[in-house]
Amino acid sequence: MDPLITSPANPSLKLARRLRERKVREQSGLFYVEGIRLVAEALAQGWSIEMLIIAPDRLSSEFAYQKVEAARARGIRVVEVSPRAFESLSLKENPQGIAAVIHQRWGSLSAVRPDKGELWIGLEAIQDPGNLGTILRTAEAVGAQGVVLLEHTTDPYDPAAVRASMGAIFTQQLVRTSREVFLRWVAEHHPPLIGTSDKAAQDYHDFIYPEGLMLLMGSEREGLSPVYASLCQAMVAIPMVGRVDSLNVAVATAIVLYEIFNQRRRKGKLTSACKGEERIP
Amino acid sequence: MDPLITSPANPSLKLARRLRERKVREQSGLFYVEGIRLVAEALAQGWSIEMLIIAPDRLSSEFAYQKVEAARARGIRVVEVSPRAFESLSLKENPQGIAAVIHQRWGSLSAVRPDKGELWIGLEAIQDPGNLGTILRTAEAVGAQGVVLLEHTTDPYDPAAVRASMGAIFTQQLVRTSREVFLRWVAEHHPPLIGTSDKAAQDYHDFIYPEGLMLLMGSEREGLSPVYASLCQAMVAIPMVGRVDSLNVAVATAIVLYEIFNQRRRKGKLTSACKGEERIP
Structure with missing residues (x-):
């Protein structure tokens, strides 16, 4: 397992933060979601997930842990970060400690x-x-x-x-x-x-x-x-x-x-x- | 007529800005509205207006000028400020240059x-x-x-x-x-x-x-x-x-x-x- 990321300057966290900008979303074809509910729905609906970002010290529910383990088993990259590093990208107060970078889907x-x-x-x-x-x-x-x-x-x-x-x-x-x-x-x-x-x-x-x-x-x-x-x-x-x-x-x-x-x-x-x-x- | 207010630190502008805080609204019983549409509706509905704040250099419509003159004729205080001073309190980009501080109304x-x-x-x-x-x-x-x-x-x-x-x-x-x-x-x-x-x-x-x-x-x-x-x-x-x-x-x-x-x-x-x-x- 990779060591816990503590620096907000880490490239994965930087990318997640930059996805707030429309231009970056358009160029990368990615987007950012936060919270266990949305992450679980993305997994349930089979979206292509670039990475999960979790702050293990903030993840409190068993449900969330199960989802993370299921994602890992499916080969999805899980980036573990410190609570402070997670806060650097979170758009919420008291974040749940789970977020995902996901590939956009466009129909024809x-x-x-x-x-x-x-x-x-x-x-x-x-x-x-x-x-x-x-x-x-x-x-x-x-x-x-x-x-x-x-x-x-x-x-x-x-x-x-x-x-x-x-x-x-x-x-x-x-x-x-x-x-x-x-x-x-x-x-x-x-x-x-x-x-x-x-x-x-x-x-x-x-x-x-x-x-x-x-x-x-x-x-x-x-x-x-x-x-x-x-x-x-x-x-x-x-x-x-x-x-x-x-x-x-x-x-x-x-x-x-x-x-x-x-x-x-x-x-x-x-x-x-x-x-x-x-x-x- | 009072001289044009250019300092964002002017007490009237300070009050208008502080009305963003719920505590200040509760204590004063006042609130802040911006834009000609809302100000005109407050005047039309006979609300008790503490003051109008206008930036004459930004007020472009004849309609807005008429409303300001009608308010002045009713004895409502009109505070004239510079465009920059107005921007210090505006919550919008490209503000229309008219705002009002109004007394709240609560029914029983x-x-x-x-x-x-x-x-x-x-x-x-x-x-x-x-x-x-x-x-x-x-x-x-x-x-x-x-x-x-x-x-x-x-x-x-x-x-x-x-x-x-x-x-x-x-x-x-x-x-x-x-x-x-x-x-x-x-x-x-x-x-x-x-x-x-x-x-x-x-x-x-x-x-x-x-x-x-x-x-x-x-x-x-x-x-x-x-x-x-x-x-x-x-x-x-x-x-x-x-x-x-x-x-x-x-x-x-x-x-x-x-x-x-x-x-x-x-x-x-x-x-x-x-x-x-x-x-x-």
Whole structure:
């Protein structure tokens, strides 16, 4: 076993710290996660882990030790560091003493098939990583396949996005694409796209959503731009009273996703009920 | 007119900066807001403004100048500072050059009447000011009266909460109370309380919400504690599939609030439709 690393200047720790910067994440194709919950989910979902970093003196749970041993058995490099060295890279107070450097995964747009019954979310130029992570978390809760990032959307592998996703970063598929490629994909597959706009006449709650669809959400400030709105089969609005004229983008996404999810659930119930009736002579 | 203040050590600027600390806000009963949108809303809603702070060299819009002149005419103190002095207190990059120090407003629990048809949100020990501000924003959008803060809930006058509220801080009523006072209030008024829990058997979407109610939401980590859950007429759950076992608290609040809002809207529509029928002979 390697000796315990005590210097924050150690190259592995330096890399882990530098992964806070988007540029470094883009160049390396890696990202950093912290805490036993997220590390365990990455292992459970079979992500390619570059290294685990642990501070044995801080690791208190048996569960965490088991995960570390299982990772070691799978040939994953485990870097052991002193509590102080760990604190040099931790983004939390009282860190749990476990972190991982992981290889990013990006899916291809050609595998995105809302026309085959899948539920996807398309995000145009979302700026806040916390919002993006929260959207991933909600997407996972309603059984969506994943998120397509359009234009200059913030990085889902930003530590704030990873944290806000509560592990959904490891189960939701992530695709990023240019406008050109997206337009070609739309022309080829004619996917059912539903957009949101506070100016739309269609109430999101009265609309019957297609079986599969991609929900397009615009940026915090600008909303969905005309080029994307024009591709949509329908634009829906979330009604508001009172003095605010918009909702937080993660909240707005959740409200529409739950409407879609409720319609799917109702349909499922109706289908089972009908099947049930068929069995009754 | 006073000469332009150039020193960040000026007492007015010092006070504005110190309002970032909760302790200073509690002691002074003041809070700090920044940007023309929020300042204009505070003026429009008639809040008691201790002072406006402006950097004339940064104020570019005619709208902002009009608001400043209107405030001056109402006898509000306007402190003019240099761009650099303004930057010393600004929480933003490229600040708009207008901020205000405002007196906090707290309502009384005795005026909170969900039993009279009002919609309120009760929050137990919410930790994140961004979540609290986002909840205020959504509460305003669905026509709620306000938010009751229970236990050690974060401060709605925290700059991050004010910012996330997008102005709803000035229109939603805010009440904070101890557990004892809340229990006495419940015993006296028997308000319809509806709580949320991921363990509840009742689906939030199948439940018929009473005309007026207080929606009780628990903290990010712990959920609603038994003492509050036991007061509730019903506990509802938001169903989830996938690998996450909870939603962001601002998202969960929004999903239930929009269900309540949709039921109220439908009722309104039905009532109007029935009234219409009555008029047809």
